[in-house]
Amino acid sequence: MSFQVFGIPVSRGVAIGRAVLVASSRVDVAHYFVPTAEVESEFDRLLKARDAVTHELQVLKADLPPDAPHELDALLDVHLLLLNDEALVDAARLWIEERHYNAEWALSAQLEVLARQFDEMEDDYLRERKADLEQVVERVLSALAHAQDKGAPGAAAVVARDFAGEDPLLLVAADIAPADMIQFKRSVFQGFITDIGGKTSHTAIVARSMDIPAVVGTREASRLIRQDDWVIIDGDAGTVIVNPSPIVLEEYRFRQRQAELERARLARLRHTPAITLDGQRIELHANIELPGDTGPALDAGATGVGLFRSEFLFMNRNGELPSEDEQFEAYRAAVEAMRGMPVTIRTVDVGADKPLDRMSVNELRHEHVLNPSMGLRAIRWSLAEPSMFRQQLRAIYRASAFGHVKLLLPMVAHLSEIRQVQDAIRRVKQQLDDAGQAYGLVELGVMVEVPAAALMLPLLLRHVDFISIGTNDLIQYTLAIDRADEAVAHLYDPWHPAVLHLLASSISQARAAGKGVSVCGEMAGDALFTDLLLGMGLNCFSMHPSQIPSVKQRVLRADTQRLAAAIPRILESEEPGRTALEALASQRLH
Ligand code: PEP
Numbered sequence: 001m002s003f004q005v006f007g008i009p010v011s012r013g014v015a016i017g018r019a020v021l022v023a024s025s026r027v028d029v030a031h032y033f034v035p036t037a038e039v040e041s042e043f044d045r046l047l048k049a050r051d052a053v054t055h056e057l058q059v060l061k062a063d064l065p066p067d068a069p070h071e072l073d074a075l076l077d078v079h080l081l082l083l084n085d086e087a088l089v090d091a092a093r094l095w096i097e098e099r100h101y102n103a104e105w106a107l108s109a110q111l112e113v114l115a116r117q118f119d120e121m122e123d124d125y126l127r128e129r130k131a132d133l134e135q136v137v138e139r140v141l142s143a144l145a146h147a148q149d150k151g152a153p154g155a156a157a158v159v160a161r162d163f164a165g166e167d168p169l170l171l172v173a174a175d176i177a178p179a180d181m182i183q184f185k186r187s188v189f190q191g192f193i194t195d196i197g198g199k200t201s202h203t204a205i206v207a208r209s210m211d212i213p214a215v216v217g218t219r220e221a222s223r224l225i226r227q228d229d230w231v232i233i234d235g236d237a238g239t240v241i242v243n244p245s246p247i248v249l250e251e252y253r254f255r256q257r258q259a260e261l262e263r264a265r266l267a268r269l270r271h272t273p274a275i276t277l278d279g280q281r282i283e284l285h286a287n288i289e290l291p292g293d294t295g296p297a298l299d300a301g302a303t304g305v306g307l308f309r310s311e312f313l314f315m316n317r318n319g320e321l322p323s324e325d326e327q328f329e330a331y332r333a334a335v336e337a338m339r340g341m342p343v344t345i346r347t348v349d350v351g352a353d354k355p356l357d358r359m360s361v362n363e364l365r366h367e368h369v370l371n372p373s374m375g376l377r378a379i380r381w382s383l384a385e386p387s388m389f390r391q392q393l394r395a396i397y398r399a400s401a402f403g404h405v406k407l408l409l410p411m412v413a414h415l416s417e418i419r420q421v422q423d424a425i426r427r428v429k430q431q432l433d434d435a436g437q438a439y440g441l442v443e444l445g446v447m448v449e450v451p452a453a454a455l456m457l458p459l460l461l462r463h464v465d466f467i468s469i470g471t472n473d474l475i476q477y478t479l480a481i482d483r484a485d486e487a488v489a490h491l492y493d494p495w496h497p498a499v500l501h502l503l504a505s506s507i508s509q510a511r512a513a514g515k516g517v518s519v520c521g522e523m524a525g526d527a528l529f530t531d532l533l534l535g536m537g538l539n540c541f542s543m544h545p546s547q548i549p550s551v552k553q554r555v556l557r558a559d560t561q562r563l564a565a566a567i568p569r570i571l572e573s574e575e576p577g578r579t580a581l582e583a584l585a586s587q588r589l590h
């Protein structure tokens with residue numbers, strides 16, 4: 001039966017494929033395809049793991065002390081029964097044979113199928129056996145991991161498809177932690193659907209950076225969609241169509257082809273400099289998460305990196321932090337790849353919706369911190385961990401010997417934070433001098449993403465070389481809207497007059513002070529806002545590489561003088577969104 005699920009559109013385009021349901025807790029299970037020749041041995045691996053666990057449970061059972069409660073013995077029997085039921089491992093064989101999933105993925109896929117059947121059971125006792133099944137699967141997964149060479153790819157390794165004929169796959173999950181999302185960068189998945197999240201949640205940001213369609217905040221997609229269902233993701237409308245009719249499918253395939261043609265057309269702008277009709281040169285920089293993202297940035301024609309979210313180097317490390325040398329290598333790789341163009345490295349911005357470990361926003365929200373967005377995050381965390389912070393600063397300064405590095409501090413709200421960082425920088429430079437290590441000139445900038453920073457900007461500007469406006473957080477904190485919470489997503493409004501005033505004043509104050517200013521939040525990469533920001537005097541935009549072509553197209557058709565003339569009317573309007581669209585459209589050359 002065909003049906004639709006509605007959510008929040010966060011990454012454009014159409015994706016058509018089969019659903020892969022992944023429980024949030026199992027997103028880190030390895031997902032890769034096995035070649036035809038290895039299908040048999042892959043199933044064998046699964047059988048061996050099952051046999052190992054059977055043996056483990058039998059030993060546990062035999063070793064039960066005589067006074068152990070009888071329930072324990074009975075529970076082990078249940079686990080043995082579940083483990084050896086043909087609905088589990090034998091049925092998982094199909095996923096390996098037909099879909100070429102690796103053993104871990106096949107087992108998790110089969111668990112999702114069975115878990116659903118348990119959920120639908122009338123009988124309470126039977127329904128509760130789902131937890132037992134999950135425990136059994138957990139044991140088999142660890143037996144598989146144990147049997148695997150320790151040097152095998154990381155837990156969440158996702159290897160590109162290596163055989164032909166497979167249907168495209170779309171990931172469906174209740175929630176995906178940013179740390180897991182980053183693992184999907186070069187993944188097999190061609191679209192994402194989650195129950196949780198808002199437009200600027202990090203799941204959404206990473207999906208956009210991968211340039212693949214995504215719909216979040218669907219609330220119940222992961223409950224309604226079944227493993228292997230055919231699904232269409234409409235990333236423009238925020239709609240998910242499950243088991244579409246042939247006519248609907250054809251319509252979407254047509255739209256997919258149109259989008260590809262449009263993309264190819266825009267890609268031709270790659271080498272065209274971003275100069276407006278009135279001769280203003282506009283810098284279009286890239287936001288990156290890992291040094292490897294500089295490749296797509298250069299391919300898209302970026303003229304620098306406006307935001308290197310260094311926190312992604314700190315994730316997925318089981319509590320260990322990256323060493324100074326490891327960080328240095330990562331920063332140097334990015335700096336060298338950009339060949340003299342600026343690379344703006346933001347010091348680690350963990351906390352809020354970007355926890356260090358594999359915790360989803362929801363887990364973090366409910367189990368750990370009262371309000372992570374207002375807690376010990378970003379620069380606050382760095383200043384609370386001085387030796388970690390100095391290590392990062394040393395790595396960044398060392399990388400500055402290889403190109404043009406700018407240092408950016410997240411979530412600054414107090415002058416004292418800048419002063420403390422400057423002290424730390426003095427110390428770090430001294431240490432590098434003492435060690436005879438080279439470093440270059442590094443400009444210091446702050447993110448303007450807390451209203452306090454925007455409101456006291458003239459003071460901050462005396463102490464920094466540039467600012468970068470993080471509209472994602474600036475909107476969140478100005479409007480008191482949790483950016484990851486789909487329940488208030490409809491109130492997250494970039495057109496809100498308070499947001500527009502803070503944006504306009506920050507840009508004009510920075511320019512008047514002769515300091516650099518860029519916008520690196522999601523607004524910068526959304527062509528809907530390009531004219532507005534150009535009119536406000538912005539000449540540096542930083543965004544996902546995939547967004548550069550469409551923003552560049554807008555820039556090429558803009559006259560900043562004419563757009564500027566429309567800004568006062570927009571700022572005075574009671575409905576700035578509507579006024580802006582009318583006022584700016586009338587100034588634009590089509
Ligand atoms: C922002 O807040 O706009 C920003 C760019 O930072 P992040 O999205 O990483 O919080």
Ligand code: MG
Nearest residue numbers: 449470472473
């Ligand atoms: Mg931010």
